[in-house]
Amino acid sequence: MWLPLFSLYILISLNSITSIGIGDLNVPPEHVTYVFNAFPSVADACLSDPQCSYKELAESKRCWGYEHNCNRDISYPVRPVCPGDHRGWVKTKEAQYDTFYTQADFGYVKEQIDDLMVMCEATYPDDTSLECSKYLRFCRGRNMMLNFTGLIGRGDNLRYKIDILGPGQIGGFCNFYSERLKKEADHMSALQSWAPELIHFVKTPQRPIPDGMCDIVIKKPTYIMKLDATVNMYHHFCDFFNLYASLHVNSTHPSTFSKDNHILVWETFTYESAFKETFKAFTDNPIWDLKTFRGKVVCFKNVVLPLLPRMIFGLFYNTPLVRFLL
Numbered sequence: 001m002w003l004p005l006f007s008l009y010i011l012i013s014l015n016s017i018t019s020i021g022i023g024d025l026n027v028p029p030e031h032v033t034y035v036f037n038a039f040p041s042v043a044d045a046c047l048s049d050p051q052c053s054y055k056e057l058a059e060s061k062r063c064w065g066y067e068h069n070c071n072r073d074i075s076y077p078v079r080p081v082c083p084g085d086h087r088g089w090v091k092t093k094e095a096q097y098d099t100f101y102t103q104a105d106f107g108y109v110k111e112q113i114d115d116l117m118v119m120c121e122a123t124y125p126d127d128t129s130l131e132c133s134k135y136l137r138f139c140r141g142r143n144m145m146l147n148f149t150g151l152i153g154r155g156d157n158l159r160y161k162i163d164i165l166g167p168g169q170i171g172g173f174c175n176f177y178s179e180r181l182k183k184e185a186d187h188m189s190a191l192q193s194w195a196p197e198l199i200h201f202v203k204t205p206q207r208p209i210p211d212g213m214c215d216i217v218i219k220k221p222t223y224i225m226k227l228d229a230t231v232n233m234y235h236h237f238c239d240f241f242n243l244y245a246s247l248h249v250n251s252t253h254p255s256t257f258s259k260d261n262h263i264l265v266w267e268t269f270t271y272e273s274a275f276k277e278t279f280k281a282f283t284d285n286p287i288w289d290l291k292t293f294r295g296k297v298v299c300f301k302n303v304v305l306p307l308l309p310r311m312i313f314g315l316f317y318n319t320p321l322v323r324f325l326l
């Protein structure tokens with residue numbers, strides 16, 4: 001009884017990986033070659049599909065820059081021009097380019113990936129898991145419980161709040177390294193890290209989803225976003241830029257750029273912006289806010305807490321660019 005079920009599951013999951021068509025990738029044609037290189041199964045699927053018009057791209061080797069074995073000469077071609085003297089900041093010309101790469105290019109993504117730490121460790125597939133990069137700037141979790149009962153009676157004007165969750169209102173069933181998490185929780189500010197929320201993480205006595213802790217279970221991958229400001233193009237693109245970079249940080253599967261997901265905005269205001277069309281590049285679904293879940297305990301099967309819009313030495317806002325002295 002057990003074995004046939006198990007092999008059927010493997011068949012289905014293999015099938016769903018290789019059957020991701022080029023159309024489902026949701027990347028512009030000039031990015032297809034990078035996806036092929038990151039996910040050889042997609043390139044193979046193209047080569048064996050008579051309809052696939054990107055066959056020659058499957059031959060060319062290109063990478064974004066953060067992948068294993070991605071040599072700089074085949075990485076995404078941002079070639080900064082850094083004339084003048086590099087002294088004062090770094091010792092060599094080469095170090096000047098390297099610094100630019102980690103401050104403002106895919107090197108930043110690579111650093112986030114390399115920094116990922118397990119904060120709560122799963123033993124079984126239904127367990128919770130939580131991993132975060134340094135200072136809790138990027139996290140991803142599975143089977144996480146978030147308790148929004150505390151939002152009852154707090155109105156529709158919550159924004160930039162660091163007390164949306166209280167003690168024990170976020171958590172899951174896993175081996176929790178609480179000291180490790182606390183050590184990274186220095187950037188205790190709404191738009192700098194996820195510390196204000198994750199500081200309340202607890203190990204729950206039960207597995208959130210199978211043991212029915214939640215009123216609602218969200219199955220599709222969900223990005224929770226703490227927005228900078230939606231009224232101003234520069235500030236709102238701090239949000240979009242960091243969300244895009246976060247897709248790369250979380251990239252382990254050809255569905256990386258899929259729009260079959262949810263975005264939950266961490267405020268009780270209804271999301272509205274002159275730039276709202278930009279979200280259509282990320283999701284096919286309506287944008288949720290915290291009113292959607294007020295009073296409910298919610299489980300997320302897959303959740304990403306993306307890079308934030310105002311991180312110290314972050315991306316787009318507060319980016320220190322290596323300089324030349326004239």
Ligand SMILES: *[C@@H]1O[C@H](CO)[C@@H](O)[C@H](O)[C@H]1NC(C)=O
Nearest residue numbers: 147148149150168169213297
């Ligand atoms: C959610 O939080 C409330 C307090 O606001 C508490 O009474 C309730 O037990 C919590 N539910 C779960 C599943 O943790």
Ligand SMILES: *[C@@H]1O[C@H](CO)[C@@H](O)[C@H](O)[C@H]1NC(C)=O
Nearest residue numbers: 221222223250252302303304
């Ligand atoms: C993030 O990566 C995980 C692991 O590959 C994947 O399951 C999930 O769908 C991705 N996105 C989100 C929002 O969790």
